Amino acid sequence: MDPETAGITGARRFVPEGRLSLGRLASAATNCRGCPLWRGASQVVFGEGSRTAELMLVGEQPGDREDRDGRPFVGPAGLELNRILDETGIERNRLYVTNAVKHFKFHREGKRRIHDKPTRNEVKACRPWLDRELELVQPRAVVALGATAGRELFGPGFRVTRHHGQFLENGPAEISVGTIHPSAIIRARDPDREAYREMLTGDLCAVIERLSS
Numbered sequence: 119m120d121p122e123t124a125g126i127t128g129a130r131r132f133v134p135e136g137r138l139s140l141g142r143l144a145s146a147a148t149n150c151r152g153c154p155l156w157r158g159a160s161q162v163v164f165g166e167g168s169r170t171a172e173l174m175l176v177g178e179q180p181g182d183r184e185d186r187d188g189r190p191f192v193g194p195a196g197l198e199l200n201r202i203l204d205e206t207g208i209e210r211n212r213l214y215v216t217n218a219v220k221h222f223k224f225h226r227e228g229k230r231r232i233h234d235k236p237t238r239n240e241v242k243a244c245r246p247w248l249d250r251e252l253e254l255v256q257p258r259a260v261v262a263l264g265a266t267a268g269r270e271l272f273g274p275g276f277r278v279t280r281h282h283g284q285f286l287e288n289g290p291a292e293i294s295v296g297t298i299h300p301s302a303i304i305r306a307r308d309p310d311r312e313a314y315r316e317m318l319t320g321d322l323c324a325v326i327e328r329l330s331s
């Protein structure tokens with residue numbers, strides 16, 4: 119059996135059809151067994167936010183803190199994101215925030231759980247959840263945070279360094295943009311950190327400007 123696809127059947131058969139609330143969708147995701155990631159994680163971390171949000175942010179996957187709290191972007195990267203949203207005047211409770219993959223993937227180093235990048239197949243397996251979130255919220259703008267979400271939404275040719283901040287025509291919304299993940303700011307060395315912060319802030323501001331034009 120190919121280790122890359124072992125245990126991956128995809129989320130489609132777990133995703134309810136028809137009109138339903140985001141709450142019911144999130145609750146259905148607790149039963150998802152579309153790939154093996156649910157086994158190690160504490161719980162599913164579904165998207166959250168307003169059903170009428172004009173802007174949806176899509177990250178990669180929940181981290182350690184998100185896995186424990188069951189909410190997206192509440193760990194260090196979430197705090198960094200909140201700081202930038204504050205600076206740009208974007209109210210987080212008017213957004214919809216989610217991840218391309220809904221369970222935390224990690225390996226252990228002693229007591230610590232270290233983030234592992236989801237494989238292409240795991241991201242694909244989880245895509246039906248994101249598609250339903252997009253269908254129910256119908257945001258005018260979607261911003262992919264980081265390379266994993268960017269490649270999933272804009273295709274394998276997407277590169278954060280080359281394409282960040284550009285209005286991409288092959289995205290899932292009228293305004294579709296990719297940029298860096300806030301965790302890249304945290305991981306960056308001192309001299310680069312401010313430049314990364316400015317990149318994310320600038321890209322989000324461009325989206326807001328386009329939304330209000």
Ligand code: SF4
Pocket residue numbers: 128129147150151152153154155156162219220221243244247
């Ligand atoms: S990561 Fe996605 S596809 Fe895999 S079990 Fe979790 S919700 Fe299902």
